[in-house]
Structures are given as structure tokens and as C-alpha cells.
Amino acid sequence: MAKIIVVTSGKGGVGKTTSSAAIGTGLALKGQKTIIIDFDVGLRNLDLIMGCERRVVYDFVNVINGEATLNQAMIKDKRTENLFILPASQTRDKDALTMGGVEKILNELSENFDFIICDSPAGIEKGAQMALYFADEAIVVTNPEVSSVRDSDRILGILQSKSRRAEKGGSVIEHLLLTRYNPTRVNAGEMLSVEDVKDILAIKLLGVIPESRAVLKASNQGTPVILDVETQAGQAYSDAVARLLGEEVPHRFIEEQKQGFLKRLLGAKKEGAMA
Amino acid sequence: MSILDFFRSNEKPSTANMAKERLQIIVAHERHKRNQPDYLPAMQQEILEVIRKYIKVDQNDISVQMENTDDCSVLELNITLPEAV
Numbered sequence: 001m002a003k004i005i006v007v008t009s010g011k012g013g014v015g016k017t018t019s020s021a022a023i024g025t026g027l028a029l030k031g032q033k034t035i036i037i038d039f040d041v042g043l044r045n046l047d048l049i050m051g052c053e054r055r056v057v058y059d060f061v062n063v064i065n066g067e068a069t070l071n072q073a074m075i076k077d078k079r080t081e082n083l084f085i086l087p088a089s090q091t092r093d094k095d096a097l098t099m100g101g102v103e104k105i106l107n108e109l110s111e112n113f114d115f116i117i118c119d120s121p122a123g124i125e126k127g128a129q130m131a132l133y134f135a136d137e138a139i140v141v142t143n144p145e146v147s148s149v150r151d152s153d154r155i156l157g158i159l160q161s162k163s164r165r166a167e168k169g170g171s172v173i174e175h176l177l178l179t180r181y182n183p184t185r186v187n188a189g190e191m192l193s194v195e196d197v198k199d200i201l202a203i204k205l206l207g208v209i210p211e212s213r214a215v216l217k218a219s220n221q222g223t224p225v226i227l228d229v230e231t232q233a234g235q236a237y238s239d240a241v242a243r244l245l246g247e248e249v250p251h252r253f254i255e256e257q258k259q260g261f262l263k264r265l266l267g268a269k270k271e272g273a274m275a
Numbered sequence: 276m277s278i279l280d281f282f283r284s285n286e287k288p289s290t291a292n293m294a295k296e297r298l299q300i301i302v303a304h305e306r307h308k309r310n311q312p313d314y315l316p317a318m319q320q321e322i323l324e325v326i327r328k329y330i331k332v333d334q335n336d337i338s339v340q341m342e343n344t345d346d347c348s349v350l351e352l353n354i355t356l357p358e359a360v
Contacts, residue, residue: 149298191291192298196295
């Protein structure tokens with residue numbers, strides 16, 4: 001039986017797909033057989049972030065409609081063993097995903113995988129509700145910024161009332177993933193701190209991903225940022241994956257890093273330092 | 276903490292603090308509303324219609340609230356009656 005994890009946020013542009021790609025890849029690297037499903041019907045993007053956009057033949061909706069088998073639609077990742085991608089459909093039909101169809105596919109995948117990562121669309125409409133309905137755990141991706149935090153709280157409310165687990169009297173395990181974090185700005189009093197966001201949302205912290213140039217560079221190339229092991233963002237995602245698997249890993253990159261005089265003079269070329 | 280930070284602390288509160296305070300208020304408010312049952316607005320409408328059969332009241336003169344504590348729920352109904360009944 002696979003563990004179903006939804007990556008959700010309410011607000012758009014906070015890093016759901018980046019995080020789905022990174023965490024899915026991280027789980028596969030740890031030997032867990034993983035599939036990442038793009039639930040964003042009409043606005044497919046996971047394929048681009050994973051760098052497999054030219055290998056898409058069939059999609060999620062084709063499988064639901066019986067036009068293709070799961071095996072035909074799943075794309076095996078070329079870099080990472082144990083990793084598969086199920087792309088979203090580009091159809092404009094909003095009702096292309098059905099609850100019954102999604103359930104059937106998840107049940108089928110559940111027998112062959114350890115982890116199913118559901119990359120949710122933004123918003124709180126049907127697509128987002130479908131992505132989270134069957135989840136055992138939820139990774140709520142949040143930026144340290146007012147609208148993102150408020151929308152995260154909204155999505156937590158939906159997880160607590162409209163998920164399958166909630167309807168059966170249980171609850172979805174909730175994780176906070178704080179992305180685009182900038183310790184320098186937090187110290188300057190310009191940005192909500194990790195503690196602030198934890199206080200407001202009151203859920204367990206899975207990880208803090210520092211704002212980093214590496215993220216855009218990775219998506220430019222279609223490589224999940226977690227594979228860029230030299231970078232803070234990549235390392236922070238690796239830590240988050242380890243925590244997801246139950247390991248105790250201390251949080252890094254939360255404190256401002258004091259730079260030496262020479263480094264400041266030469267400019268922060270590698271990453272970070274984006275005031 | 277540097278000397279600069281010491282002077283800075285006397286300035287107006289940071290924008291991050293303002294963000295936190297505003298979020299705490301709006302999130303608490305929205306959570307409260309979320310916990311109310313879905314039938315509340317419809318029920319409020321029906322109660323209003325019954326009262327209107329007898330007394331002339333406005334939509335805004337009636338408020339229905341559900342308070343949930345640990346082991347009991349209180350349904351509070353507040354009707355402001357017009358002055359000359």
C-alpha cells in the first residue's frame with residue numbers, strides 16, 4: 001500500500017510543483033518507488049520541471065477515460081531509478097477528472113508504489129479538492145508572506161473537513177514546508193519568521209527551503225533542484241525528505257549566514273543574498 | 276546584537292510584526308466561521324421569515340451564532356426588535 005501525499009497551498013506560485021518534483025525525486029533516491037501525479041488539468045507543468053515534456057504521449061485524463069493504460073501514460077524518469085511521472089491533461093474540460101476515476105487509478109498505483117505524490121493545482125476548487133481528497137498526508141507549501149499564510153490556513157480547513165480521512169472521522173497528517181525563506185530579511189524585520197508562521201498555522205514543520213537562485217536555474221534546465229546537491233535549496237529538500245521518512249534531521253539555513261568581507265566584496269555569485 | 280540593532284529597536288514595529296498580528300486576527304476569525312455548520316445561513320433565513328410574520332424586522336436585526344466548547348454547543352439567537360412593537 002502506497003502512502004498518498006498531496007502537495008498543496010491554496011495560493012499559486014509558492015512552489016508546489018518545484019516541491020513535488022524535488023520531494024518525489026528525493027524519495028526515489030532513498031529507494032522508495034515513487035510516482036508524481038500532476039493534478040493541474042489544463043495547466044500541465046510538472047513535465048517541464050521534471051524535464052520530460054517531450055516524452056508525454058498519454059496523460060492522466062486519457063487513463064481515466066480508458067483511452068490509454070497506466071503503463072502507457074506513466075513516464076519513467078531517466079535520471080532517477082524508482083521514479084515515475086503521470087502528466088496532467090491539457091484539455092480545457094474542467095470536469096475531465098472524476099472522483100471515481102481518480103480513486104480507481106490511485107488504487108491501482110497503490111499496489112505497485114511506496115509513495116504517490118499528488119501535485120495539486122492552486123485554488124480551492126474541484127481540482128485542488130480532488131488532489132487532496134485521498135491523501136494520507138499533506139505538505140502545505142507556504143511562503144513567509146500574508147496572502148500565502150492565509151490561503152494555507154484555508155486549505156488546512158479543507159483538509160480537515162473535505163478529505164476522505166476527515167469524512168471517515170480521521171485526519172490527514174499535515175506538514176508545513178516554508179519556501180522562499182530569506183533569513184537576512186527576517187532579521188531585518190521585513191519577513192515573517194519560521195516561528196511566526198508556525199505559530200499562526202500550528203502544524204508541524206517539515207522543512208524550510210531558503211530563497212535560492214538554484215531553484216530557477218533548476219527549472220530552466222528541467223532538473224529537480226534536489227539533484228543540485230551543492231546548493232542550499234537542494235540540501236534543504238533532502239533534509240525534508242529524510243524527515244518525511246521519519247529521520248530526525250536538524251533544520252539548516254534558517255539563520256542568516258555571516259559573509260566574509262572578501263565574499264561580500266566579490267558579490268554572492270553562487271546563490272542566496274537576494275535582498 | 277550590534278549597536279545598530281539597539282537603536283533600531285526603538286523605531287516603529289517591524290512590518291513582519293504587523294503581518295503576524297494581522298494574520299493572527301484574520302485567521303482566528305476565519306477559523307471561527309469555518310467551524311460553524313453549513314446550515315446556519317439557511318436556518319437564519321427561515322427564522323427571520325417566521326419572525327417577520329409577526330414583527331417587522333430587517334435582515335440585519337437578527338444574528339445567529341454557534342459557539343462550540345468542549346462538550347456543549349450553544350446556539351445563540353439575537354433579534355433586535357423595532358422600538359414600537
